[in-house]
Amino acid sequence: MARTAEVGGVIRPVDGRLRALATRTRRLSEIARESLRNPTTLIGGVIVVLFLLMALFAPLLIEPNTPNAYQMPRDFSSVNVPPGTDGHVLGTTPTGGDVLYGIVWGARTSLRLSIIVVAITVVIGVAVGSFAGFLGGKWDEVLMRLVDVFLSVPELIFALAIAAVLGPAFGNIILALAVVFWVKYARIIRGQIIHVKQNEYVDAARVMGDKRWRIFLKDVLPNSITPVVVQATVDMGHVVLIGATLSFIGLAEAGLAEWGNLVSEGQSGIIAGRWWVATFAGAMVFLWSLAFNLLGDGLRDVLDPKSERR
Amino acid sequence: MGWVMGGSATRRKSVLARWALVAAALLLAAACDGAATDTEELGGEDAGGDVNNPGVFVHALDGEPTTLDPARAALGEYGEQAIIQVYEFLVDIGPDGPEPIPALASEVPTEENGLVSEDGLTYTFPIREGVTFHDGSELTAEVVKYSWDRAMEMNLPEGQASTLSDTIAETRAVDDFTFEVTLQQPNAAFVSSVVYSTPAAIVSMEAVESNGGVTADEPNEFMDGNMVGTGPHEFISWERNEQLNFEVFDDYWGEPATLDARWQNVPEESAIVLGLRAGDYDAIQFQPTFAPELEDAEGVVLDTGGLLLEPFQLAFNLNIPEGALPSGDTIPTDFFHDRRIRQAFNFAFDYDAFIDGILGGLGEPATYIPPGVLGYDPDAPVYSQDLEQAEQLFRDAGVWDEGFSVSVLVEDNPAFEPIGLILKDSIEALNPEFRINVRTVSESQFDEAHGASPFEYAMWIKNADPFVDPHYYLSTYQHPEGEWGERLGFANGYENPDEIAELIDAGFATTDVAEREAIYQELLPMLYEDPMWIYPAQEVNAQAYREWVDGFVYNPLWKTLRWRFYDKG
Amino acid sequence: MVHAVDGVTLDIHEGETLGLVGETGSGKSVTAKSLLRLVPTPPGVYAGGEVSFRPRNSGEAVDLLRIPDQQLRGIRGNRIAMIFQDPAKALNPALSVKQQLAEVFAEHRSSELFRDAKIVAGPPGTRPLLRRAAHRHSTFFERRLLDLPPFRAMEKRLERELDERIASALSATRIPNPAKVMNSYPHELSGGMKQRVMIAQALACDPDLLIADEPTTALDVTIQARILDLIQDLQEQHHAAVLYISHDLSLVKRISDRVSVMYAGKLVETATTQQLFDDPLHPYTRALLAAVPTAEQARGELAAIEGTVPELVDPEPSCRFHSRCPHAGPICAAREPQLLTRKQQHRAACFLYDDPQDLGCPVDLMPQSQVSETQ
């Protein structure tokens, strides 16, 4: 009987789970390879790698400021120095910060910001999404309405309002972004669970007394990996873009080596011809965000061209 | 003697969208380049004069009032700068000096002219006849009494009614044109600091009564958004966040103004500066850090002569509540009780970085009594950076090896934040175990924390309020029982709190100038030895206006420009 | 590189119906689309071959794969028309029936339309303007212009003429109340009606060749028969050649004069209907016929043949059926059999009918005609 064979597979869940995960992971790498065939995705990927290298090897590129390397080194005796002045390849800010330092260590700040935010939001999103999906009924309704409420406020505005309440600090920007970004992951996971729940095959597993977490590990998680990875890739760029915007508006921690902060510091100098601070730092935000977007878009294209639809 | 100077408002509101409007700035920059054509288009000036916006005096400020009601406007609030153009007081201060001159009172009361009683408690003001308000109503002694009583009765927390209610025992309208005041106790500064204070402005009784009247503790919405006074300019309209419009009041009792006026709200500093360069504005209020942009500007007059009487201050909290400090702070609550630590901070701070780097040279080292104020002593000791001494003092205090971490609360502002950063860099460079966390917050968050008692941070950065009499600086900022002395617990730190308190009190008890100076000369070194603040610097007071402005006069006591005096073309 | 269709040779004559059979994925539809050059390039590549088409009236044969786009468009929908598998998908959901049929007339019959509508001359640009109007593709300003005389009257006449033609095309497919159907949108019509509309659209210009790609698969069984009859009747009226593509042997048997069998992108057998069903040569055809549902079984899909269709990625030269063929010998995996005439009008591609000597192949490598039943 055909069903026995299937149930037999369920009886050895670890095996099946691993196999499913392995398949998914293999599929992911295939997808990656396929996406990179698209030249734009490849460009995105290359820029991402360059940024990651810059962030990882920042201490080798420029000696870190002490005691806190994420603070700009300030030389108040040479403020607003143009690019090429000795010791300041890309010039300095109005508080004497070296722009090159800000660019290089800003990459590290951006990496820190995006990884922390994406990690937090994926965890929260997966947790809320699974609750809603598995508990179903009223819980699902309530949690999904909550998600809808969160989606009713445009991202930047929401994050801006939160950050404004919390005050200017790097930690607060992380918090604000985390509060805003988790909802998409909750939707992805919940959708996947609903999908799996409707699957007859899982009913069979349920009959055999399979635990929810097993279903989750075995069916939901492997199926969700790809959309979550794509969303996370896009968010890696998006987080930095919105974070920089918040910094620009004035919610950055004082003296932090962060690109948005640099643009905001350099902005008022533009009229006096001091273009370098805002231009270089802004270009970094743009490139970072563009690279992750190209990469994410390429992945999405290969996976499911329709997934942009809600 | 609370007179205030213009910079205060600048400082307070300059945070306001400091990003906004580079754009406007850029436009104006473009306008500068193509000046000839642009001015023609924009100004539509006549062929003869080279004047933009003829007939209107355009004054660009980096913010706008939160209220226009003299009973509600706070000290240093933008509203005060509009109120002084439209409302008048019983006395005024002329362009030339600090002495009060007659305004709505036809005579300034003195003991000589018999209008001040011998005990110094009763002041009689003869009220000028034939003065009409902008709404057509007549000025009488009753209206004067009404105006003063109104402010005291409303007693709005943000307003300055206490200036009146703390000194006045009774007000009386003796007859239609005689107004009498009885004080609680003699006050030599009554006319200059109380009669000429914002809540003492004379408002139209008719306007108030027909628009909600007076209710204790309740703001009057009409008066918040309108002004009905007797002054040379009449309030016309307020386009929120854009501009306020004023016109010449034709029935003015005195020398009428020649130009209508416009208050242009331009939140972005650089835009203000460029607007002046382009000739769109006739005069501006601006951050002195932008002065270099104006130095060579054609057609612009720049005056950086004086100093603002608002030294920057960095406070030590000697009254830290248990468990209140931010989690990262490692200092004990009595950290700043140790005089050596306060001295060490004073020696560590890089004053040159602030004055030469951030202020671009437009500042001077500051001390406990600013220059120009009675008691200022050029020879009084002033801190300058001395890292060896700082290290020695930290070692002596026993915090060198262990180190510390402390947060300083700063308002998000282009001048305050760098002070925090300089402090951070100065202290952290001394010793890797030392940590300063600069906590930048929005203006309202700062005000909230700053207004909380007890204050929940170890340090804060702000600028002092400006006063004309040294006593107010000393009592507000140095006296162990003064406003800040009490809140920050100076009594816990002063070696001799009683001696300092006695000296400060003694300096106010006498009216003899020489005697006061002698007292302050004794006091200043004591404050230097036992510092409760760091004074990073004092900014210059910069004025800039177009060359075509005729009759430019300015008295720091006005708090702002007085449009009535200016003409152009 | 996927060789979806490889070395397929079909010939259809006027008034004839050729059935093309094969399993799903055997390349029938690609073949049909290739005839009209509808396979998108890229990713598709026309690696070689020709589609030679000689219209009834001109007598000049052209290679549809090589003629310029312009000329091809003149043939598509006009001389060669196509009926798609699923009428629900092949009709544009956003356009009314009338709009979709009007396109055909506007594209291929504009001069007749103009003539019949008595539009002789006008200001310069009148014709393009009206053609766009007939296409329902006027811009906002053109529509305003069309409200003005003399365009207004011309457009009215044109409209009337179009309506007439569309209505008659629809009624030819026995659609009741064509005037109403004309103004409907596809989703308002039943499946059978939609297919009738498709057929009306295909036959609107009286084509020489009609390609019917599984025209009844998506329809209810009851309607299938009627549509089939309709196609047959119309074919007789129009004397068109029909290429009838299906996986359903019984349908093909009923409608076709001749039948070609496709397997994995290659033709394996071509014969008259009679011959093919009576005496199939190719093992695949035999397997197919064996799998045809008998009276006891339900009609429908082909019953399964053991094994699966091989992948068509860079195929080795071989008989593509060899892995599933009960007769397969070593040569079948090594060389490709040719589609040769084995009997009169009967061609098959199988080594069973080849002489080992002609091939230069040892006999023991040849396929075996006798198969031991293992199952």
Added chain:
Amino acid sequence: MQVREYIARRLLTLPILMLGVSILVFGLSRVGGSPIGIYIEHEMTPAEVAKIEERYGLDESLPQQYIAWLGGVVRGDLGWSGVSAAPVSSIILPKLMATMELAMLAALIAVVLGVSMGTFGGARKNKLGDHLTRVVAISGASIPIFWFGLLLLIVFYLGFGWAPLGRADPSIYARIGHPTGLYTVDSLLNLDFGAFTDALWHLALPAITMGYGSTAIIARMMRSSLVEELGEDYVDAARAKGLPERLVIRRHARRNALMPTMTVIGLSWGFLLQGTVVVELIFNWPGLGRWMTDAVLQGDQATIMSYVLITSIIFLAVNLVVDVAYAYLDRRVVLGD
């Protein structure tokens, strides 16, 4: 599901969503403690602060404050804006109109650009043109608006001195009436074409800056749905009819691809609305966005709350309209989740 039923359900959930947003907004404003900061000055004594608390009802319990605030919102009283020194309700309309005018033009630019770029790319899938449009479109979504705006300013104001800034030339603005608050419409109503040109001229750069940011969402959606539609049978059928490729794409594929693209136009509104915050700051546009940044920098909670609430309502309303329109227009749409 029937279209009518679907709309009814959407309309029913709308108030629930708005209530949720109001709780969110209110809760947010109280997370950092009392919103009193904007109303007080730093010299005030605790007693004076207490008086202000009483005046604004901040001494009551949070639920009471929420109900009072919500009641006010329902009555149209959005509280006292500290940054504008006036009741929110009295000053919000002109700002809203200024923002809407900008956002609508930007949306127009985004739709036109997005649809044409998406069509261009989709019709040339995986060819050079596709890659180029993809990079251009995604650049829009990646470019920091504040930076892009600055670049435009540097080029067009500093460099060429072409266009003006702010919303209007004050003298021209003053010479016409403003019945609608939309300056372009007002100038047309006044039949003042000089003013109309002036309005458009002022709108151009900020609208382009904002519109470009939203282009990507639309272009990407347009491209992918066009690619999808081009694989549909009816496209082959249209080609088989002998239609030229141009018509096949424009008349057949694009028309259907536009339908799903419509839904993301609603989403792109969110992008536009959030773009106003930065664009208005940079271009000195006297709208809601600049008001919001002022409020953020000064910690004016009443203004922030009003802004977030209004923005969300606009966002929800636009999305509702778009979805309903979509439900009506696309005959293949499957309603529900």
